[in-house]
Amino acid sequence: MDLSNNTIERICKIFGHLDALEKRGVDFVSSKELAGEIGATEYTIRKDISLLGGPGYTRKGYEVKSFKKELGEKFLLTKRRKACIVGLGRLGTALLDYENFQEDGFEIVAGFDCSVNKIERIRTSIDVFAVSRLEEIVEARDIELGIVAVPAESAQEVVDLLTKAGVKGILNFSPVKVNIPTHIVHLDMDFTNALRFIAARFIMKKT
Amino acid sequence: MDLSNNTIERICKIFGHLDALEKRGVDFVSSKELAGEIGATEYTIRKDISLLGGPGYTRKGYEVKSFKKELGEKFLLTKRRKACIVGLGRLGTALLDYENFQEDGFEIVAGFDCSVNKIERIRTSIDVFAVSRLEEIVEARDIELGIVAVPAESAQEVVDLLTKAGVKGILNFSPVKVNIPTHIVHLDMDFTNALRFIAARFIMKKT
């Protein structure tokens, strides 16, 4: 299948919202409600969903449980995925113990840092290693995702390591553009850019 | 002016890249190079820039220094903006001491938490307060941006407080959809969703 990034992003949000609804014991949800929740129109949502063929029911909407299951299967979002965090500084250690990842199907199974001191001092239930063992551990533990939380100047180096180790996706928190081979899916989370975006919209706002 | 979100986002990235180039002492940059750096085509970049009327020079490109200055002025990105962080847990404290914000023109001038214990224990150069003083401090210090790093269940409450206090923008790190009045610019940073997006693209990728 061949969905646009916009559609994939919305689908992910829908999945998250279905999860919340399921936990709240809600049985059905309409495209209108989903739209409000994820910031889109009901038309767009229905188009998105129609691409996946999910069945909706007249005057009821979509059945939360089965729809979530369907999305989970189609996108393999129910498959538990293993991830590692590289760089166990302030941000990295916060991420290491972020329980939501676990709940949402992402298992942080290893942390890496170049500082042996740091590794010894960290108190966490997750295994932490010297970054020199990254390749070995990523392979041994079938890690698919790498989360980069090292300083900007080390980011490329770490990305290269992760690439070599064979991860399939990278989430980059360092505020630099890193070179990542196209066969690896990646996303940058740049907080400064987020603040700039907000500030720029103070002035230039389109609705 | 009335720019699309896509354009604004690219402009912010361009601004960031110009900043990096300036620090590296580079004088000119072409649309092609910018395009490669921020993940767009040279055509799109030129269209974006043409909307702002920035002058480019034949066979040289854009003059880094003056172009950055121009963008900074047009979008008020050079204006230093004051921000506060609400919720000084693992993520909040990491953000509190993130020096890049400072460098990039965002000044974290206050932190808030509901736990008095926590406030007393925190070691940072930034002033921290009980959340009950939020409104007072936001007004007194002219804080324009609120960064939300409290647990999901407190997010709406904190957003309401920030709204009441009169911030102009909110960056939300809690993984829930909060209700924010339309006159406030806001952006959600949902890490789980980011990982889901990456995972979904393992399967459904469009280029």
Added chain:
DNA sequence: TTTTTTTAGTGAATTTATTCACAGATAATA
């Protein structure tokens, strides 16, 4: 000096994304 190459700027063409409009279905209501 002349030619070639590189680059911006921009209207037109194309592609992509969103929204509309309405048929079909069914639950709720009268």
Added chain:
DNA sequence: TATTATCTGTGAATAAATTCACTAAAAAAA
């Protein structure tokens, strides 16, 4: 039971975003 209101699904229309194609300018090379 008949009617009304609500919801999906989808082709058509519209809108938006991107890409193309070409002009003009000027630096570099010949």
